[in-house]
Each structure stands twice: as C-alpha cells, then as structure tokens.
Amino acid sequence: MLKNEYLKTIRERIQRENPYQAEYLQAVDEFLPSIEVYVEQNPQIEENSILELLMQAERVIKFRVPWQDDQGKWQVNRGYRIQFNSALGPYKGGLRLHPTVNESIMKFLGFEQVFKNSLTGLPIGGGKGGSNFDPKGKSDGEIMRFCQSFMLELQNYIGPDTDVPAGDIGVGGREIGYLFGQYKRIQQYSSGTLTGKPLGIWGSLARTEATGYGLAYFVQNLLKDYQDSLAGKKVAVSGSGNVATYAIEKVHQLGAVAVTCSDSNGFIYDEQGIDVALLKEIKEVKRGRISEYAERKPSAKYFSNESVWTLKESYDIALPCATQNEINEVSAKIIIENGAKIVAEGANMPSTLKAVKVFQENGVLFCPAKAANAGGVAVSALEMAQNSQRLPWTFEKVDGKLEKIMEDIYVTCRDTAKTYGHAGNLVIGANIAGFARVADAMIIQGLV
Numbered sequence: 001m002l003k004n005e006y007l008k009t010i011r012e013r014i015q016r017e018n019p020y021q022a023e024y025l026q027a028v029d030e031f032l033p034s035i036e037v038y039v040e041q042n043p044q045i046e047e048n049s050i051l052e053l054l055m056q057a058e059r060v061i062k063f064r065v066p067w068q069d070d071q072g073k074w075q076v077n078r079g080y081r082i083q084f085n086s087a088l089g090p091y092k093g094g095l096r097l098h099p100t101v102n103e104s105i106m107k108f109l110g111f112e113q114v115f116k117n118s119l120t121g122l123p124i125g126g127g128k129g130g131s132n133f134d135p136k137g138k139s140d141g142e143i144m145r146f147c148q149s150f151m152l153e154l155q156n157y158i159g160p161d162t163d164v165p166a167g168d169i170g171v172g173g174r175e176i177g178y179l180f181g182q183y184k185r186i187q188q189y190s191s192g193t194l195t196g197k198p199l200g201i202w203g204s205l206a207r208t209e210a211t212g213y214g215l216a217y218f219v220q221n222l223l224k225d226y227q228d229s230l231a232g233k234k235v236a237v238s239g240s241g242n243v244a245t246y247a248i249e250k251v252h253q254l255g256a257v258a259v260t261c262s263d264s265n266g267f268i269y270d271e272q273g274i275d276v277a278l279l280k281e282i283k284e285v286k287r288g289r290i291s292e293y294a295e296r297k298p299s300a301k302y303f304s305n306e307s308v309w310t311l312k313e314s315y316d317i318a319l320p321c322a323t324q325n326e327i328n329e330v331s332a333k334i335i336i337e338n339g340a341k342i343v344a345e346g347a348n349m350p351s352t353l354k355a356v357k358v359f360q361e362n363g364v365l366f367c368p369a370k371a372a373n374a375g376g377v378a379v380s381a382l383e384m385a386q387n388s389q390r391l392p393w394t395f396e397k398v399d400g401k402l403e404k405i406m407e408d409i410y411v412t413c414r415d416t417a418k419t420y421g422h423a424g425n426l427v428i429g430a431n432i433a434g435f436a437r438v439a440d441a442m443i444i445q446g447l448v
C-alpha cells in the first residue's frame, strides 16, 4: 500500500488513464511502492513532476500489418512499438511475436525495460514492440512476408540513434534477419539499427547466450555473498526458448544441474539433468515441441498441459524463463515447499505480485527480472558499440564484459537496497537504482 501522497496521485492517474491495462498496472504496482523511500528523500522528483513524465510513454505507435499466407489469402495483424523513455539513449528493447500481444503487455515490457537498461550502465533508453502474429506453424515464407510488412511501417520510427529493436518471444535470428533485410531495402545498410542479428550480418558473438548466461552470473554473484556457489545445486527452469536454453547451459558449466524445462504444452523433468545438445536440436534446429525430448531421453518424464511450477520435487533454485505471470501465489508456495532458496527471473515479470510477496515473506532470495535478465540487452548495447566501431569482438571479450556487467548490477541492487534501509530486498534495490539514473538524466535535460 502506498503511503506517500504524491505517489498515490500518480497511481490514481495511471489507473484512470489505463483502466484496462492489467499487465501495465501490475508493473506499476511493483514499481511505485518500492521507490517510495527514495521519493520521500528526494523532493526534486515531485518538484519536477518526474513521475508524471516518466509514467507516460513518450510515444505509442500502433499500426496494421497485412501479409499474405501461403494460400495467397491476406491476413492482418496489429503491430506496436512503445518508445517509453529516451533519457539515457535511443529507445532499446525487443520485439515480441505472440498471439497474446496487446498494448498492455507492450507497455509493461517497455516500462520495465527503461529501468533494466538504466541498470546496465550503458547509454540506452527503453522501448518494446511486437505483434499479435503467431509464428507457430508458419512457413519460412510466411514469417518473411510478415516481417517485411511489419518493417515497412516500423522503419519510419527506428534507426541506430533513434530506436534499436531486437528479439524477444518468437523473434530470434531468422526474424531479425528478415527485418534487417527489409530495413536495408527501404532505408540503408545500417547495422546498428537492430541487434540480435545473426553473426553473418554483424551480430555480436555471445548475444544468443547473453540473457541466460547473464541470469546464471547474477545468481552466482548472489551466492558468492553467502560464501556459496552454483556448484552442486539443483535448478528448476521453465521455458525452452532462448533464455531458458542458455540459462541451463551456463548453470551446467558452473557445476549445477538443471532438471526441468517446458513449453506451452507441458514440461520435462529429467533427474539426470537436461541434455542441452538434445534440447537445442529439438528447439533451435527442428523448431519442435518439448514432448519430443521425453521420447528420445529415457530418464525424462513429460507432463502434458502442466506448468513446471506444479512439480513437487526438491530443488535449490527456480529460474522462470518462459513468460509473464507464470508463477502465482499457489505455485510460489509449491516452489518454497520444494526447498528453493533462490528465485531469479529470466522471463519478464514471471511472478505475480502475490507470488513475489510469498517469496519475500518466506525468506526466499528473490531476483527481479529487470536486474537478473539484463544481460541480453546489455550485450545488445555491446553489439551497437561493435557496429559503430565497425569491428567485431571475440566471444571471450563480450562474455567477459557481460560477466562484469552482471556483477555490477547485482552489487548496485544489493547496495542500493541497503542504503535505503531495505537490505536484502533486490526489488527495492533494482527499482531505486534504475529509476534514480533515469530521473537524474531527465532533470539534466530539462525534463524532456
């Protein structure tokens, strides 16, 4: 519950202006209470109407995306780009292709991206985009025609110093390649306009791995504070896409064993540890379903139409890496009963507000998405740097920088939480640290 009168008026206004945007309101309700102590100690925030300005996306772009399917029939989807805040640099954030995409989901993602990008310490503002186009079951030709049509509109609003989109759910190297090709046809060859590019068109080494690896580095830093490490830990992971796959790969490299993964049809429990090579073959090469994993690996059990978070088996760490609100109050309690001491969010907002409360009240070390999954966008910013320099860096160089950035983010969140009287609360640490830098930049620039 908010106590500060200024924050109450901000919350009421957001409710009035966005009455049906449940996900955006949820992200706001996670954020506002956690910066209360900072706002009370820093009167310049209210004096300069920083929150009135910040909570309003700078620009919300909505457009029609017509495309022809393989039967020659015209289909139409809705496209979005939310240019949320540019105080720290060009808008930066992924594009999501999923049938659930709507303005509320785009806005929650864009809003959180602002503070996440700020935490990286790199010169990037926050944005997000996407479409309710469903890539599942579509041919390469259909994906290409959709991406070309999407870019026909989007190209009006992006560029290496304006807005730099990348991937998210349903958008990987293939889609970024098609989007880039269309941008080049209409505008010019400008490699820094999109990140997450395939290596053949000047993507960065380690961008594919960055979000999942970064998540593991974040957890490793947290454990270090408790004189512990990932070695020997049992880890439950949800999802089987980009973030989940490389989180599993890195926790294995650091000596832990990940025993689960999932897609929207069910989940796998493999007591021997997820076989990452098999997972990549099924998901990245064949674009198949996770059920095939159990058909090919005798030690694996498949649970159809169930979430990982219904599993009742012991593990030490939970890494939700699929989608928003996949963990509710009930599953949070199951995770705690299973013995998890750490929950680190690879996906964006995978825990409901009630789930976060359950974790925090039960002493779980909870690592919020905007800090724990910032490795992806951080390496995207490094991709922009390489593109500007016109020089590719080695995998080791990028991965080394990623490791240091994740350590810095962890330390910043930990120390900020302590400074403001909430030691151990990484939600408060992440939100205050991310917000303070954006607010300062807005004031320096005359509030624009």
Ligand SMILES: NC(=O)C1=CN([C@@H]2O[C@H](COP(=O)(O)OP(=O)(O)OC[C@H]3O[C@@H](n4cnc5c(N)ncnc54)[C@H](OP(=O)(O)O)[C@@H]3O)[C@@H](O)[C@H]2O)C=CC1
Pocket: 167, 168, 169, 170, 171, 211, 239, 240, 241, 242, 243, 244, 262, 263, 264, 265, 321, 322, 323, 324, 346, 347, 348, 373, 374, 376, 377
């Ligand atoms: N890619 C990146 O660099 C970053 C991604 N993220 C976040 O991480 C999460 C995963 O993204 P990413 O791995 O890139 O996406 P992918 O498209 O590669 O994978 C998404 C995974 O989540 C599952 N999933 C998606 N929607 C649902 C749903 N409604 N219910 C159950 N499962 C679902 C998918 O299953 P299925 O195939 O069945 O749909 C798939 O296994 C998202 O929240 C994203 O915003 C955060 C930071 C950076």
Ligand SMILES: O=C(O)CCC(=O)C(=O)O
Pocket: 092, 093, 094, 095, 113, 116, 164, 165, 166, 167, 168, 195, 196, 348, 373, 374, 376, 377, 378, 380
């Ligand atoms: O790499 C990027 O720019 C986008 C990453 C992203 O969408 C995210 O952090 O949620």
